[in-house]
Amino acid sequence: MSQAFIADRVRVRAPGKLNVFFEVGGVQDDGYHDVASAYQAVSLYEEVWASHSDDFTVSVSGSIDSTDVPLDDRNLAVRAARLVARTAGYEGGVHLDIVKGVPVAGGMGGGSADAAAALVACDALWGTDLGGQRLQRLAARLGADVPFAMLGGTAIGTGRGDQLSPALAKGRxxxxxxxxxxxxxxxxxxxxxxxxxxxxxxxxxxxxxxxxxxxxxxxxxxxxxxxxxxxxxxxxxxxxxxxxxxxxxxxxxxxxxxxxxxxxxxxxxxxxxxxxxxxxxxxxxxxxxxxxxxxxxxxxxxxxxxxxx
Known part of the structure; x- marks a missing residue:
């Protein structure tokens, strides 16, 4: 860890996504499906504000109805924060304030964007310096869409959708x-x-x-x-x-x-x-x-x- 505290509060923004192409293979023995997806990150965002705390807590606000968003360890952003702490050996906690702009359960990866933002925010808040590649590996453990919310842009996803290859996309x-x-x-x-x-x-x-x-x-x-x-x-x-x-x-x-x-x-x-x-x-x-x-x-x-x- 480079230093105990590098900031009092960290703000991270992560985008929602569209699947412009999504082919689904058959169900596998583990219950998951192999897929091939073309993802595009779009200008609808989640923001996560991370601040120091003794425990892991979360609050949710924003223009999107967040009634069904869990405020405990079922929340993907909280799980992301705990994963960073466990990986880095950090013994403190964090309060996450999520400002939602992506529809809940809408197929645009809002929860995955929260998790990606929490990974980046906690790493910066705690000065754990895990690095981009390691954070990407943690993202893949949280869900198929989380690595893409970290990466953004346009990408091809295979496997469960989390094996990403950046794709060239010209213009807007x-x-x-x-x-x-x-x-x-x-x-x-x-x-x-x-x-x-x-x-x-x-x-x-x-x-x-x-x-x-x-x-x-x-x-x-x-x-x-x-x-x-x-x-x-x-x-x-x-x-x-x-x-x-x-x-x-x-x-x-x-x-x-x-x-x-x-x-x-x-x-x-x-x-x-x-x-x-x-x-x-x-x-x-x-x-x-x-x-x-x-x-x-x-x-x-x-x-x-x-x-x-």
Whole structure:
């Protein structure tokens, strides 16, 4: 440890994500699925403020309904803090103040962003100097999306989604997202997908892989081509569990300024791709006029970063 205390309070911001491509393989013996994902970090953020404490505590605030966010050791950010302390041999605690900006249980990795921010914040607060690679390994122990929230940008994820390779993405992609007031359980969506596949005798691929058309569109900064290649294997299950999402997708995709839509991760957040900022604003206004909460975001953006406190 470089020094006992390097700051009284540390502020870290980490982004939410969209899966612009998500192929799901069959369920494995351990209950998990092999996947191939193209992640993009977008400009919807979680902020974590870490301050010294004798114990591990957490509070949650922000513009997002956080009623269902646990305030004990079930909270992924608290688990991240305890993991840093255990790894570094730090004997104190931390209070984490989470300011939420990413929908809860919305398929955009808000909880994973909290965990990534907590890893970075505690390492800085305590001066434990674990380093980026070691923090990434800790992130992988916390969940499949946590390493990407650390990395940010655009990346390809394989295995459980946590084996990351940065992907070249040119320029900026503009999205309009529509969150839902009621989340979806990720395990429930996966289980429902397995049941649907079993009932229809659909055999998932044994080796999930990202479509080369997705990689080409990202490299070219071509929103039209990316829209044509959007895919999420979990979408069918999410739509089955929440039929109202189908109406939203159909409406959004019928609007001229929308290039295409996709359920984000396990849902229920739906994301629509636009050709640029002006088209995104037009799409946002149209969806808002139809009674939906619509947010304009863009990507790719940086991963977990320390900000001035």
């Amino acid at each position: 992609f503009d999205w309009v997202i529509v969150p839902s007031s009621e989340g979806l359980s990720t395990p429930e969506v996966y289980s429902h997908l397995d049941r649907m596949r079993g009932a229809s005798d659909i055999r998932p691929t044994s080796s999930p892989d990202v479509d080369p058309a997705v990689l080409q569109a990202l490299r070219a900064g071509d929103a039209v081509a990316l829209a044509a290649a959007l895919r999420n294997d979990l979408q069918t299950a999410a739509l089955s569990l929440r039929p109202s999402l189908r109406d939203l997708l159909e409406l959004g995709e019928s609007i001229d300024s929308s290039l295409g839509g996709i359920v984000s991760g396990s849902g229920p957040t739906v994301a629509f791709l636009a050709e640029g900022p002006e088209a995104a604003l037009e799409l946002q206004v149209t969806l808002s006029a139809a009674g939906y909460e619509a947010l304009h975001v863009h990507g790719p953006v940086s991963g977990a970063r320390i900000l001035p406190a």
